[in-house]
Amino acid sequence: MLRIQDVTLRYRRRSGGPLTAVDGVSLTVAAGEIVGLVGESGCGKSSLARAVVGLHRHDEGTIGLDDVDLSALGASERRRHRRRAQMVFQDPFGSLDPHRSVGSAIGEALAIARSVPRTQRAERVTELLELVHLDPSVRGRRPRELSGGQCQRVAIARALAVEPRLLVCDEPVTALDLSVQAKVLDLLVELRDRLGTGCLFITHDLAVLARIADRIAVMHEGRLVESGPAQQILTAPSHPQTVRLLEAATRFPSTAQNPPIGVPA
Amino acid sequence: MTGTAPSGAAASGIRLPRALMLALPLVLIAVVGALAPWLAPASPSATDLSASLEGPSTSHWLGTDQLGRDQLSRIVFAARTSLSVAAVVMTLAFVVGVTIGAVGAFAGGIVDRLVTWAVEAALSVPSLLLALAIIGIRGNSVPNLILALTIVAWAPYARIARGAVLGYRRSAASEALVGLGAHPLRVLFGHVIPTASRPALVFASTDVGAVVLATAGLSFLGLGITPPTPEWGQMLVESRPYLATAWWLWLPPGVAITVVALSGNLLSEHLGVAPELRRLRIRRPRPTPSTSPKRGRAQTAAKTGRPVPLWEMRDLRVDFDTPDGPVAAVRGLDYTLDRGEVLAIVGESGSGKTVSCLAPLGLAGDRAAVRGSARLAGTELVGAGEDTLRAVRGAEIAVVFQNPYAALNPLRRVGALVADGLRPPAKGHQARERVVELLRAAGLPHPEDVADRYPHELSGGMRQRVLVAAALAGDPDIVVADEPTTALDATTQAEVIELLRRLQRERGLALVLVSHDLGVVAHLADRVLVMHDGVAVEEIAADQLPNATHPRTRDLLDAVPRLPETRAGTRATTRSTEARC
Numbered sequence A: 001m002l003r004i005q006d007v008t009l010r011y012r013r014r015s016g017g018p019l020t021a022v023d024g025v026s027l028t029v030a031a032g033e034i035v036g037l038v039g040e041s042g043c044g045k046s047s048l049a050r051a052v053v054g055l056h057r058h059d060e061g062t063i064g065l066d067d068v069d070l071s072a073l074g075a076s077e078r079r080r081h082r083r084r085a086q087m088v089f090q091d092p093f094g095s096l097d098p099h100r101s102v103g104s105a106i107g108e109a110l111a112i113a114r115s116v117p118r119t120q121r122a123e124r125v126t127e128l129l130e131l132v133h134l135d136p137s138v139r140g141r142r143p144r145e146l147s148g149g150q151c152q153r154v155a156i157a158r159a160l161a162v163e164p165r166l167l168v169c170d171e172p173v174t175a176l177d178l179s180v181q182a183k184v185l186d187l188l189v190e191l192r193d194r195l196g197t198g199c200l201f202i203t204h205d206l207a208v209l210a211r212i213a214d215r216i217a218v219m220h221e222g223r224l225v226e227s228g229p230a231q232q233i234l235t236a237p238s239h240p241q242t243v244r245l246l247e248a249a250t251r252f253p254s255t256a257q258n259p260p261i262g263v264p265a
Numbered sequence B: 001m002t003g004t005a006p007s008g009a010a011a012s013g014i015r016l017p018r019a020l021m022l023a024l025p026l027v028l029i030a031v032v033g034a035l036a037p038w039l040a041p042a043s044p045s046a047t048d049l050s051a052s053l054e055g056p057s058t059s060h061w062l063g064t065d066q067l068g069r070d071q072l073s074r075i076v077f078a079a080r081t082s083l084s085v086a087a088v089v090m091t092l093a094f095v096v097g098v099t100i101g102a103v104g105a106f107a108g109g110i111v112d113r114l115v116t117w118a119v120e121a122a123l124s125v126p127s128l129l130l131a132l133a134i135i136g137i138r139g140n141s142v143p144n145l146i147l148a149l150t151i152v153a154w155a156p157y158a159r160i161a162r163g164a165v166l167g168y169r170r171s172a173a174s175e176a177l178v179g180l181g182a183h184p185l186r187v188l189f190g191h192v193i194p195t196a197s198r199p200a201l202v203f204a205s206t207d208v209g210a211v212v213l214a215t216a217g218l219s220f221l222g223l224g225i226t227p228p229t230p231e232w233g234q235m236l237v238e239s240r241p242y243l244a245t246a247w248w249l250w251l252p253p254g255v256a257i258t259v260v261a262l263s264g265n266l267l268s269e270h271l272g273v274a275p276e277l278r279r280l281r282i283r284r285p286r287p288t289p290s291t292s293p294k295r296g297r298a299q300t301a302a303k304t305g306r307p308v309p310l311w312e313m314r315d316l317r318v319d320f321d322t323p324d325g326p327v328a329a330v331r332g333l334d335y336t337l338d339r340g341e342v343l344a345i346v347g348e349s350g351s352g353k354t355v356s357c358l359a360p361l362g363l364a365g366d367r368a369a370v371r372g373s374a375r376l377a378g379t380e381l382v383g384a385g386e387d388t389l390r391a392v393r394g395a396e397i398a399v400v401f402q403n404p405y406a407a408l409n410p411l412r413r414v415g416a417l418v419a420d421g422l423r424p425p426a427k428g429h430q431a432r433e434r435v436v437e438l439l440r441a442a443g444l445p446h447p448e449d450v451a452d453r454y455p456h457e458l459s460g461g462m463r464q465r466v467l468v469a470a471a472l473a474g475d476p477d478i479v480v481a482d483e484p485t486t487a488l489d490a491t492t493q494a495e496v497i498e499l500l501r502r503l504q505r506e507r508g509l510a511l512v513l514v515s516h517d518l519g520v521v522a523h524l525a526d527r528v529l530v531m532h533d534g535v536a537v538e539e540i541a542a543d544q545l546p547n548a549t550h551p552r553t554r555d556l557l558d559a560v561p562r563l564p565e566t567r568a569g570t571r572a573t574t575r576s577t578e579a580r581c
Helices: A045-052 A075-084 A102-113 A118-131 A136-140 A148-161 A178-195 A206-212 A230-235 A240-249 B005-034 B071-107 B109-124 B127-138 B142-169 B172-179 B184-220 B232-242 B247-272 B275-279 B297-304 B353-361 B386-392 B414-420 B428-441 B447-451 B460-472 B490-507 B518-522 B542-547 B551-559 B567-580
Strands: A002-011 A019-029 A034-038 A060-065 A085-088 A166-170 A198-203 A215-220 A223-229 B311-322 B325-337 B342-346 B368-376 B397-400 B478-482 B510-515 B527-532 B535-541
Touching (some): A019 A060, A019 A198, A019 A223, A034 A045, A034 A206, A045 A060, A045 A166, A045 A198, A085 B172, A102 A136, A148 A178, A148 B172, A178 A198, A178 B551, A206 A240, A215 A230, A215 A240, A223 A230, A240 B490, B071 B109, B071 B142, B071 B184, B071 B247, B127 B142, B232 B247, B311 B353, B325 B535, B342 B518, B353 B368, B353 B478, B353 B510, B397 B460, B414 B428, B414 B447, B414 B460, B428 B460, B490 B510, B510 B518, B518 B542, B535 B542
Parallel strands (some): A034 A215
Antiparallel strands (some): A002 A060
């Protein structure tokens, strides 16, 4: 469904030559698949994610969503097509207008997509809130009156309002408490199962991916250094960078040789 | 909907009356001005030379001027003049300024540079002088007065709008909207213009006073409203020959101008304050040092067998004063900490873990009321004066704050920031040497070089190390690390934890580690205190965590993301392969 081919992305710098943030990366995401893209800060994973949803132009290669490359389209066509890939941002509060209620934010997404008639919008907002396990009564609240986890659910509901084929999640749980993280991750898996939406999940934390990803791709200094089924990457990494990330993601080193805490031996 | 009603009403319940009270003089004057033809006892231009310069009386409440015109009527009609001019000028300045500023920021590139240049040019010219020049060239009339005042007044609106829109354009909210496929016009009118208008509206409330003052000033100079139209500044001019003899000529218009200007300023000050601050009313808590023995004390004392622990909390309670009544953040916390010990306090956000550490040091803000007991080597901190607390902070107990991006002053070099905390204080070479030593201890490469850098030149991990160095500068006995790794990425987190562990061992520090992540603290702490809803639900040795029974502790354990079990063995092989190469 999503096909990223040989994509290169450069930033112009005031001094010196251009900085290559993404260097010849190829990656695919199928419908109903959760692909984890992992790497340290500054490895280019977020730049790639932004290119996928059309917030950045890439310099070389193609990014095809159902074989349509956003960067090759005119302005109005691009607006229509970019709905197919929706981004969920790291900062749940920053991605919502603080002055707008939850209902109005989701309602606006519905209005943009023109997917349901105006008269049925309120009903659809209720459905979407229920889909992300929020009580429909939160529709009148502003983002600041919600917790971080609730806010991220609203952001996901808004993304789903335009019926995307692909969700691009850029560190969606990094800003959240661990216990809330787990619930949001479970929600993403559940939505994948129910809606068949593909998901490109960007994170610096391999442990998060262990919970949800079908496949994992590892980026380092702009290049894809390793990719494969999640189980393989997590248990038999071949690239030193993957090993480093695995070590960093290990939270209980003292018990690593033993069955992990919380899992009955 | 129903759920939000109480909080919304409470918030506006605090805000509205206050704002209304401050706006009341302005509103009253505007209403009086609007109703002038009906309210005024006489025509403002009806002269009666037989009754000139009469003092206040029952027929003329504010007396008459040199032409025998009723002063009260003139004041009332002048309100109409002044506020009409102000309304027109401000509407024009607002619309022109916000449009120019928003369009500049929205368009970017050369358009934005032109806008910035124009705004700066307009702001750098003395405004009254510019207005004088415009009226001087174009002649003395009401439209020219409005034109001159608008040209003087638009620039701040443009600058404010531009800043708001630039901030908005960089936000994830605007990107999300673009990502949804919103049409640029929807973005402009639905989001950009409202974003730009909000702060500009707040500014407008200050501007009322300034514009009324400018109108009066220009009229006073004979360049604004011309006689016989009544205007406050104009009235002041006419009263000048009678300053000593007829106070009723100059006092009322002076008072009117002052009231309008002051009311505008107070209102804007009120509206400009961050809503969060306004919602939480600040009230000094009355400290109530606890004297009675509290539950659990005897038991713990018997268990530890030490008479005076380094750090001892007994029935610590922290309440926050909010408009909806006090909110209990910490509800009776007991624990002790000894030299060289590492205690982890874990819990979800809002469980009171951070507040319980900061409140006894007086760092939880003015609206926190602290009760119970927190003793540092036997000295009671709850209820202690600010001087005592200041002596304790840094030198006895140092705090490493959560966000390394926000906790460092961006305008000062790293070396100076660390040197601030040195105890005993030092200067010059000596300070420099100690700072470099601390930075080296915090594991920063090239500490001499780092000392000369500004925070923005360092990565998140390096900044966190700088914060650790700054915390050590006072040579404290206790370091409280509040979520020291939450803002960092996974590889950096591991390094910072390693650093804290090393320093704690080398220096025999007592370390309090606050975190929501049991995984981070489990192998660093000796003991773990699990907090939920303001109370400690379980205190447990770190190596006993797998056997923890309390449901809240289990929740926190289950939330830790975990790698597959087989990893450990495989990884060991990979590492040994690497080692051989």
